[in-house]
Amino acid sequence: MAEIQSLAKGLKILNLLEHSRNGMGTTEIAKQLSIDKSSASRLLHTLANYGFVEQDEHSTRYLLGPQLLTLGQHLLNRITLRDHARPYLHELVDKTGECAHLAIQAQRQALYIDQVESTAALRVESEIGTLSPLHCTALGKVMLAFGGCPMHDELRPFTHRTVTDPSTLDAQLSQTVNRGYAIDDEEYNYGVRCVAAPVYDHRAVLVGAIGISGPAGRVTLERIDDFGNVVKETAYALSARLGFDARLQLTRTANE
Amino acid sequence: MAEIQSLAKGLKILNLLEHSRNGMGTTEIAKQLSIDKSSASRLLHTLANYGFVEQDEHSTRYLLGPQLLTLGQHLLNRITLRDHARPYLHELVDKTGECAHLAIQAQRQALYIDQVESTAALRVESEIGTLSPLHCTALGKVMLAFGGCPMHDELRPFTHRTVTDPSTLDAQLSQTVNRGYAIDDEEYNYGVRCVAAPVYDHRAVLVGAIGISGPAGRVTLERIDDFGNVVKETAYALSARLGFDARLQLTRTANE
DNA sequence: GGTATATGTTGCCAAAAATACAACACTGTT
DNA sequence: AACAGTGTTGTATTTTTGGCAACATATACC
Incomplete structure (x- = not known):
């Protein structure tokens, strides 16, 4: 060339x-x-x-x-988060074989704004436009952990694994911050595990989260950390695309 | 060349x-x-x-x-002025209820480098990164009046109020120096009035301008002098923050 | 469906532009 | 004052670029 x-x-x-x-x-x-x-x-x-x-x-x-x-x-000004995120969602599907989602925080809940389905997946109804609770989904936990907005609502249970104890949730959130991705281990839907990581914009402000979700049979506890790292790397690449500079975040958090 | x-x-x-x-x-x-x-x-x-x-x-x-x-x-990231100015822009928004801007001079134009929107404002597209002419904006007139850099370019009209006569502009600029703030009375955009004042650094060198802009219905001619004084005081406080000492400026101008 | 029009990419050789080298102007240092 | 460092400008040579054409591909129109 x-x-x-x-x-x-x-x-x-x-x-x-x-x-x-x-x-x-x-x-x-x-x-x-x-x-x-x-x-x-x-x-x-x-x-x-x-x-x-x-x-x-x-x-x-x-x-x-x-x-x-x-x-x-x-x-x-002209490119929205959704447009930017789409290729990265496809990347997640390619690398993990599972469904990928993009969500933002709205009304103290996680709002799904885009979804890319894995080819082999059973046909599920699109979740775009739906709101999910923050305390028991991977995408929601990302917002709690990295968004700096504490959880004050009641921790309503959805499965027997849903965390309903505030201090247990706090412990999970700091663990989430440390490893850079959040996990939902059948806490919202039986048989479904999810992994998600934060997306930052050019001001180092959390603007959303991307993640994957799949049947517990495929997203096993052994493989979940590998998935987590893939999601984390992909989310980081998307953030960089939005003008995010990791050094910015350091200064920002230092100021707070 | x-x-x-x-x-x-x-x-x-x-x-x-x-x-x-x-x-x-x-x-x-x-x-x-x-x-x-x-x-x-x-x-x-x-x-x-x-x-x-x-x-x-x-x-x-x-x-x-x-x-x-x-x-x-x-x-x-390089421009530390921006970091220092941010709280003062918020102060302007709080006191006036209008949009606040920070600009520096670049390429004989005014370069907008930060913006804080008023809460009640209609969602406008960010003007950060845009260049505007000097002769018909409040921020630009500040640079002409206080920057000591004369205007040689043609005075292009944008509205029927745009000043296109050099001597009229000169009169406006000396008026600007006297009262300490500049006014744009629908000279760039119809229906928009702006007020701006100079920001100096520790060497008493003009480094930028801050100001507010709002619809002519809210920023009326009766209130504009009040706004002007608020902007002037705020700009002065920001200058002080940057190490500016008013006595410095007196000696500097005396030397020229 | 088949032709026609428009668009994007690649080879090739003449033509034009960029480069290397040197000279020059300017600054601050010993 | 001489010197070392930097940035800019002139000029001939050489390399690169740009125009033209063909080709591939996409889109519109009967």
Whole structure:
């Protein structure tokens, strides 16, 4: 496949500048990319003409420019969580063979807003648009554990495994935070186990959760941690797609 | 000044894609930029390789890519002004009930870098990342009046109230300096009035502006001076937070 | 269903643009 | 004052790019 090399060089410069705290000089950039100073200089001028980089006040070091903000923000406004999440739900189905779901928090419950069915699965009715309780579903527990919103409602039982004791639930939630994914072990529906992980946006705010659910016969307790890690990684990739930067979360939680 | 033309073409493609709702095809892009289909195709492939654009699922139309989000977000992280300003924007919303904005000067325009919406407000699309002209917005007039950077561009009209006469604008700017805040009286958008005031840093250098904007029905001409004083005081408090000392400014202006 | 129109991608060679090298201007340092 | 470092500009050479065409694929129209 043909690549326009000078365009590629310009884009490489932008990627380089991303990782430098205080900008970079022409010579420094040229060395990193193994190109001549003069080429770097001209590439930088072009990038600057279009606002993709800008020079520091002393007209020496180059920084990322405001045009990137403009374009990036534009992107955010037009793409909804659901559109973004869909390919990742498919990825989950491909990797686990189970049904995948996307939910957001609404009305102190988990609102299912998308679903991708596994090909081999029995035909189940779509759960999109349904609300589920937070304390006994994997998607709901993610919101409790990572959303910072405590559970005040009564812990209504749905199966004999449903956790109804607040302190037991608290223990489960901190465990959830530690391992990065939540588990529902037949706590809402008999014979169904679920795993879910958090999705963050560009402000490091929890915006939803994705997860899988399947029959206890296939989603066994032996395999559930493997599933959990797959879900966790996929959710992380989706978050990155939404502009989430793990470092942001660190500073945010540090402030709280 | 030398420009790397193929890089420029790639950047132009990104700018084109910003203004298209559902992406654009190779041929369409080629026509807009008066280049050959084949060139457009190769440029797009290069942009796609680096994540600056991506193809729609049907492998046809091109959209802006996630890398722009990553880079744009990175840029935001750099700007500590934004972090400092946030509580003051909330304060403005609390005191006035209107939307509050923070902007900096970039490319001879006002770059919106943060926004806090009033609770009662209709849900408006975020303006973060957008560039606005200086001569007909309150935030922009602040930069002209207090930034010491004269206006040389043409005064393009946006509404019938937009000031297009240089000497009228000059009079407005000195009035702005005297009272300490700038007003936009439906000069950019019909039905919207804005008020803004300058933010200085520890060196007494203008670093940005904060302000509010709201429907002319609520931000009336009778109340606008009250709003102006609130904005001015809040901006002053933020400046103090950034280490600004009013005495510094006096010595600075005396030296010039 | 079959033809016609439009779109996206790939080879090839001439033509044009980017590069390397050097020279130059400028800054801060020893 | 000489020096080392940086950033920019001129010019010839060489590489890359871009136009043209063919090809493959998708979409519209009888």
